[in-house]
Amino acid sequence: MDVPVARDLGSDLAWPAGGVSRVPFRLFSDPEIYAEEQKRLFRGPIWNFLCLETEIPNPGDWRLATVGEVPVVVTRDEHGTIHAMVNRCAHKGALVCLQDRGNAKALTCVYHSWSYDLAGQLQSVAFRHGLRGKGGMPEDFEPSQHRLEPLRVETFCGLVFGTFSDATVPVEDFLGATHAKMIRRNLGRPLRLLGMHSQIIHNNWKLYAENVRDSYHATLLHTFYTTFKVNRLDMDGGMLLSDDGRHSISYAKRGTLQQADEYRQVHSAQYDSALAAPQLLDSWPEFEDGITHCIQTVFPTLVVQLTLNSLAVRFYTPRGLDRTELFWIYLGYQDDDEQQTRMRTMQGNLTGAAGLVSLEDGCINEFVQRGTRGSEDRNAFLEMGGRDVASSDGSRATETGIRGFWQGYRELMGL
Amino acid sequence: MREAIEELLADYAEAIDDGKIESWPAFFTEDGVYQIITRESHDAGMPIGILYCDSRGMMEDRVRALRTANIYEPHAYRHLLGRPRIERQGAGFDVRANFCVFRIAQDGDTVTFATGRYLDRVVDDGGALRFKARRVVLDSRRVDILLVLPL
Numbered sequence: 001m002d003v004p005v006a007r008d009l010g011s012d013l014a015w016p017a018g019g020v021s022r023v024p025f026r027l028f029s030d031p032e033i034y035a036e037e038q039k040r041l042f043r044g045p046i047w048n049f050l051c052l053e054t055e056i057p058n059p060g061d062w063r064l065a066t067v068g069e070v071p072v073v074v075t076r077d078e079h080g081t082i083h084a085m086v087n088r089c090a091h092k093g094a095l096v097c098l099q100d101r102g103n104a105k106a107l108t109c110v111y112h113s114w115s116y117d118l119a120g121q122l123q124s125v126a127f128r129h130g131l132r133g134k135g136g137m138p139e140d141f142e143p144s145q146h147r148l149e150p151l152r153v154e155t156f157c158g159l160v161f162g163t164f165s166d167a168t169v170p171v172e173d174f175l176g177a178t179h180a181k182m183i184r185r186n187l188g189r190p191l192r193l194l195g196m197h198s199q200i201i202h203n204n205w206k207l208y209a210e211n212v213r214d215s216y217h218a219t220l221l222h223t224f225y226t227t228f229k230v231n232r233l234d235m236d237g238g239m240l241l242s243d244d245g246r247h248s249i250s251y252a253k254r255g256t257l258q259q260a261d262e263y264r265q266v267h268s269a270q271y272d273s274a275l276a277a278p279q280l281l282d283s284w285p286e287f288e289d290g291i292t293h294c295i296q297t298v299f300p301t302l303v304v305q306l307t308l309n310s311l312a313v314r315f316y317t318p319r320g321l322d323r324t325e326l327f328w329i330y331l332g333y334q335d336d337d338e339q340q341t342r343m344r345t346m347q348g349n350l351t352g353a354a355g356l357v358s359l360e361d362g363c364i365n366e367f368v369q370r371g372t373r374g375s376e377d378r379n380a381f382l383e384m385g386g387r388d389v390a391s392s393d394g395s396r397a398t399e400t401g402i403r404g405f406w407q408g409y410r411e412l413m414g415l
Numbered sequence: 416m417r418e419a420i421e422e423l424l425a426d427y428a429e430a431i432d433d434g435k436i437e438s439w440p441a442f443f444t445e446d447g448v449y450q451i452i453t454r455e456s457h458d459a460g461m462p463i464g465i466l467y468c469d470s471r472g473m474m475e476d477r478v479r480a481l482r483t484a485n486i487y488e489p490h491a492y493r494h495l496l497g498r499p500r501i502e503r504q505g506a507g508f509d510v511r512a513n514f515c516v517f518r519i520a521q522d523g524d525t526v527t528f529a530t531g532r533y534l535d536r537v538v539d540d541g542g543a544l545r546f547k548a549r550r551v552v553l554d555s556r557r558v559d560i561l562l563v564l565p566l
Binding site: 193194195196197198199200201202221223224227275276277279280325330341344345346348349352353354356359360362363364366 | 451452453455456459461462463464465466467468469470472473475476477479480483484485486487488556557558559560561562563
């Protein structure tokens with residue numbers, strides 16, 4: 001689908017000199033920009049995460065998702081093929097599927113009983129020929145000409161992606177070699193769902209996109225990381241960006257910690273009590289590369305996390321200009337033993353809405369949303385680690401991942 | 416016995432609502448389990464919820480973290496409890512009670528933060544009734560902003 005260019009946002013919003021090391025606060029609070037994102041970005045040449053394959057394992061299974069604000073239903077048909085369609089009846093536009101998930105042979109709109117197959121093709125229309133020879137659709141009505149608006153679908157390592165654009169390159173090319181390899185490392189085996197919940201955060205969705213690419217904040221705001229040496233910047237680690245800068249991997253190797261003096265001066269390192277119940281952090285080395293902490297972002301709204309053994313997929317979806325739903329899906333592998341599941345369960349305490357490490361992210365982005373009110377003509381200053389967009393292998397005291405996000409955003413939005 | 420169990424439930428809620436979070440772990444046995452989980456995950460039998468402690472020590476770590484490490488805007492809860500259903504099972508009691516928790520922010524904003532059920536195992540622990548297990552099953556899949564104080 002072509003991206004409609006309604007008007008030139010660029011002339012209306014001049015990006016400040018300094019490129020992606022400056023970010024206009026207005027981007028987080030302008031309803032017109034929000035509306036344009038729905039068209040240019042979410043319907044643009046990108047892959048949107050929809051759900052996990054393991055959430056729709058059987059023929060007839062379906063699951064609701066959203067792309068931007070567009071309601072989407074993902075199905076698995078009788079042949080096992082996965083489809084995604086806008087969850088909007090071709091007749092009057094009502095939602096077709098109402099439950100979050102289900103299993104059905106056909107998708108039938110409750111309003112006037114228009115019925116679609118699992119690929120979204122219209123099968124039948126109630127009273128098509130009227131009743132007793134009266135009423136009904138015109139003679140030239142052709143059900144095959146009507147269907148639920150489809151998205152193109154691709155799966156990769158159990159992740160189901162959808163796109164509205166014909167121009168989107170295959171998922172592996174979209175990710176790039178480094179990022180495809182890391183997803184394969186973390187999700188390349190049969191997965192088991194261990195739990196899920198979500199969080200409403202009161203900020204524009206892009207503030208979370210920044211936050212999760214922000215390796216600079218992680219060990220400053222999240223005291224628990226630093227104190228219990230789960231993740232610190234004085235471990236070997238780095239920030240790996242895809243060639244286009246849009247996707248990032250922040251990683252650390254816990255076994256390489258060499259405590260740096262700089263931490264003596266920050267709040268997050270002042271909390272030095274030991275855990276009364278250290279089993280919280282019981283873990284085992286899962287991979288031979290020594291990486292024990294890995295936060296990978298996939299533009300625009302997906303995150304794959306492996307911290308110690310806590311494996312999770314996070315994704316966030318806009319629920320309005322200053323409201324975002326952040327989903328946490330905790331995972332293990334199907335061949336995990338009981339003890340491994342137990343350790344993943346314990347480490348589940350680190351992240352999520354009540355995460356000992358992550359709970360601050362529930363409010364910190366809202367603090368920016370509130371802090372920038374009335375300052376729409378001002379900019380954020382993002383020069384940590386330089387002003388460019390490039391991988392930073394060796395240091396995570398950098399904002400390069402955030403700059404990479406904005407580079408991709410500007411390209412898609414024409415800003 | 417009903418009266419003693421109702422007292423335990425009321426004392427627990429009152430301690431949290433009054434901000435006496437330090438006394439929270441003592442409502443549990445030494446090996447007590449406390450979990451907050453969504454109804455969706457609970458019904459599906461999934462192990463990971465929103466918060467999980469399997470000893471008083473883990474609860475003490477939570478309290479220490481929320482007092483000294485975690486960063487969030489100050490807020491308080493108000494619990495409203497439903498009449499508990501109590502069944503004697505073996506040497507203890509299975510107790511179920513509905514709850515509603517309001518969250519009061521420092522600017523006065525008061526919202527319905529959580530509704531759900533407590534699924535409790537209550538035992539006599541050296542002369543005092545304590546929770547051997549307290550599973551908090553949230554009706555909603557989603558948490559507003561964050562969850563740091565126990566429910």
